[in-house]
Amino acid sequence: xxxxxxxxxxxxxxxxxxxxxxxxxxxxxxxxxxxxxxxxxxxxxxxxxxxxxxxxxxxxxxxxxxxxxxxxxxxxxxxxxxxxxxxxxxxxxxxxxxxxxxxxxxxxxxxxxxxxxxxxxxxxxxxxxxxxxxxxxxxxxxxxxxxxxxxxxxxxxxxxxxxxxxxxxxxxxxxxxxxxxxxxxxxxxxxxxxxxxxxxxxxxxxxxxxxxxxxxxxxxxxxxxxxxxxxxxxxxxxxxxxxxxxxxxxxxxxxxxxxxxxxxxxxxxxxxxxxxxxxxxxxxxxxxxxxxxxxxxxxxxxxxxxxxxxxxxxxxxxxxxxxxxxxxxxxxxxxxxxxxxxxxxxxxxxxxxxxxxxxxxxxxxxxxxxxxxxxxxxxxxxxxxxxxxxxxxxxxxxxxxxxxxxxxxxxxxxxxxxxxxxxxxxxxxxxxxxxxxxxxxxxxxxxxxxxxxx
Numbered sequence: 001x002x003x004x005x006x007x008x009x010x011x012x013x014x015x016x017x018x019x020x021x022x023x024x025x026x027x028x029x030x031x032x033x034x035x036x037x038x039x040x041x042x043x044x045x046x047x048x049x050x051x052x053x054x055x056x057x058x059x060x061x062x063x064x065x066x067x068x069x070x071x072x073x074x075x076x077x078x079x080x081x082x083x084x085x086x087x088x089x090x091x092x093x094x095x096x097x098x099x100x101x102x103x104x105x106x107x108x109x110x111x112x113x114x115x116x117x118x119x120x121x122x123x124x125x126x127x128x129x130x131x132x133x134x135x136x137x138x139x140x141x142x143x144x145x146x147x148x149x150x151x152x153x154x155x156x157x158x159x160x161x162x163x164x165x166x167x168x169x170x171x172x173x174x175x176x177x178x179x180x181x182x183x184x185x186x187x188x189x190x191x192x193x194x195x196x197x198x199x200x201x202x203x204x205x206x207x208x209x210x211x212x213x214x215x216x217x218x219x220x221x222x223x224x225x226x227x228x229x230x231x232x233x234x235x236x237x238x239x240x241x242x243x244x245x246x247x248x249x250x251x252x253x254x255x256x257x258x259x260x261x262x263x264x265x266x267x268x269x270x271x272x273x274x275x276x277x278x279x280x281x282x283x284x285x286x287x288x289x290x291x292x293x294x295x296x297x298x299x300x301x302x303x304x305x306x307x308x309x310x311x312x313x314x315x316x317x318x319x320x321x322x323x324x325x326x327x328x329x330x331x332x333x334x335x336x337x338x339x340x341x342x343x344x345x346x347x348x349x350x351x352x353x354x355x356x357x358x359x360x361x362x363x364x365x366x367x368x369x370x371x372x373x374x375x376x377x378x379x380x381x382x383x384x385x386x387x388x389x390x391x392x393x394x395x396x397x398x399x400x401x402x403x404x405x406x407x408x409x410x411x412x413x414x415x416x417x418x419x420x421x422x423x424x425x426x427x428x429x430x431x432x433x434x435x436x437x438x439x440x441x442x443x444x445x446x447x448x449x450x451x452x453x454x
Contacts, residue, residue: 002094003046003115004175006086009033009101010053010073015226021055023101024062025230028237029261029279032224033063035104041065042108043097043115049086050101078193079169080185087182090175097172098196102224105233106170110215114172122209123173125200128218129164136166137197139212147210150197154190167197168221177203245272253292267303291326299330302338316348319355337372350390354397367409368393377403377421384409396431 013022023033117124137150242255249268257274267286280298291309308325315332322340333350343360354372361378382393391409402421414431429435
């Protein structure tokens with residue numbers, strides 16, 4: 001049976017006080033809408049339809065994917081009107097699930113349960129019990145405990161306002177019924193809008209049973225209407241990520257000061273100090289020590305690695321027992337073998353470094369291939385860019401590069417070769433040879449420092 005998932009994402013989000021469409025504000029490094037789309041993609045072969053309005057073009061360009069289509073709601077006349085825009089594109093012989101682009105933490109498990117409860121004579125509705133239900137539509141049940149209707153806050157009686165079970169807006173039902181019932185919804189209410197919630201009473205009148213279920217937590221169905229709510233959901237999400245990390249065998253110096261903005265896979269017995277940030281897809285081995293204030297993006301870190309304070313690692317691969325930092329910056333394309341050391345104020349980019357090699361201090365190494373057991377002295381740079389093109393530097397096994405050396409690429413330093421400190425090397429240094437460029441030192445005995453005039 002075909003499954004269509006309609007995501008409503010047309011709202012402007014006035015209370016966000018922003019020119020950015022609300023659904024493009026980020027939670028854990030991803031737009032709110034992207035979270036919902038990713039959850040929807042867990043349904044095999046589902047067709048995903050996103051109804052946009054404010055900032056439609058910007059939304060379309062920001063969130064893309066397979067089986068994803070956009071429909072624009074030019075006039076925002078309510079949730080039922082928004083779904084009506086997608087109705088002609090639904091598979092009439094399937095099931096339609098309604099989600100919301102500003103409710104980012106809906107889970108794959110909840111979605112699966114919602115779809116499972118739908119039959120030819122029943123629909124499913126996600127509700128939640130709240131201690132303070134203010135602002136939400138109330139779930140009205142009959143004497144048998146069956147859902148009879150949803151009454152919006154502004155239309156509710158005093159008795160109905162006391163109901164603590166509220167509507168989340170998430171529902172699933174046979175598509176042919178949705179297509180038949182949407183045109184029957186009117187706008188005779190306090191807001192003058194076409195409420196999708198009215199479909200509940202229509203379904204009951206048609207003899208349909210409304211099956212309800214609750215999410216695992218209230219936060220799963222909380223919407224974002226302002227920046228405070230966004231921050232609260234961010235902190236909830238990060239607390240869950242921290243709890244997961246600890247359950248998997250990692251020690252956190254402070255669970256409130258670790259942020260996961262993507263996916264993080266770990267081994268065990270890792271120590272993660274304060275203010276660590278993981279972005280994109282990050283893989284950690286075991287027995288890793290990460291110092292304070294480190295940022296790791298789309299990288300894989302091997303067992304036994306130590307990453308010292310204030311280091312940035314991006315799109316890199318680090319072998320076992322390497323030592324990084326403090327204040328190191330590994331840029332995209334950095335591949336370090338086992339037992340490599342990259343020290344303070346060292347920057348690397350698009351470089352392969354062999355086992356046991358060291359770049360300990362104040363150096364830049366880019367577009368380079370380093371063999372095993374190479375020692376790169378402080379202040380060394382690979383001059384890889386001529387203003388137009390990048391060029392490669394190759395350094396062989398056991399080579400020694402003296403401090404304050406400029407390697408002007410393309411250039412090769414051979415196995416066991418040595419480069420003297422302070423050299424500018426623009427010709428290849430053969431295996432086992434010394435490369436050296438150094439001006440003759442002069443002593444000027446009658447030289448005096450300048451002094452201030454007047």
